[in-house]
Amino acid sequence: MLSRNMSRFLFLVAVTFVVCLLAGCYSFTASTLPSHIKTVKIHEVEDKTLDPVLANDIHTAVVEMFKKNAGGVRLVNENANADFEMTLLSYTNKPENYNSNSDVETYRVTIRVSVKFYDNVKERIIYESKSLSADGTYDIQKNESEDRHGQARAIEKMQDLIIANALAKW
Template identity: 30%
Template sequence: MKYFNYILLLVISTTFFTCGPYSFTGAETGDAKTFQVNYFQNNAILIEPGLDRDFTLALQDLITNQTNLSLVNSNGDLVYEGEITEYRISPTTATANNTAAQNRLTIRVNVRFYNKKKEEDDFEQSFSFYYDYAGSQQLVGSQKDTAIAEIFERLTQDIFNASLAKW
């Protein structure tokens, strides 16, 4: 029993000391302790009310949930800013009657990322994703909420991967 306790202590110690700081999301925050997400203005030609606020909050939530960084309003070690540049609904396929069989909502954001601790990681990049829905449906209510949520999930994850996961 005495040897079992020593072996157990050795296994536990080795596990904690060899793993070190590891993130299951693959995020590499370096020396950064804080981040800020500046308000993303909606500069798209077609304006969807509240889209700018909802996107800013979605990006803040994702980074908060996938890192141990603290959200601040100013002087963050990592800074995200940009604008929504496109909100577009377009037909993707047509029927024999020249009506849309399927429509696509596309949202594009331009992101500027600044890492005050490691400036070589700074970038400006455009991210875009879409949601397809039946041409016979209107993009309103829960259909619109589902579309925007799915697009935001993909956009925010792509931004996270580009800035912190380096994927």
């Protein structure tokens, strides 16, 4: 019969082996995506807000996000290893802060999207969020604008949320 220490040692070796084996089943590349994903199709953003400019800006931001964070992956228009889809669900632009004269100083824009990143090779969802919200403020006292500053800040936060949430799933 093996000693207690030897049994523990063999148990740890077995656990380590299983963990390494499982990690190999779904390995990660430097881009943090599963290694079998070499191509991604980024679909046009479905727009439920009737703001095609904002939808286009979000699409451009997602393309940039992939180029920056998944450099080893080629973006293609068909037959991709994975599909990335987004829907622009809502957009708001509301006053946030007022000065002593009751004039609006800052506004907050909020973008709400749904995201689905699907692995076509393994036929499973890599990441999905039915309602992901990001916001950005802009200060009209500093001559900032809704589209240039507020929307851009919200889109940047949205990119960060997608990366942070998706990395936890990849």
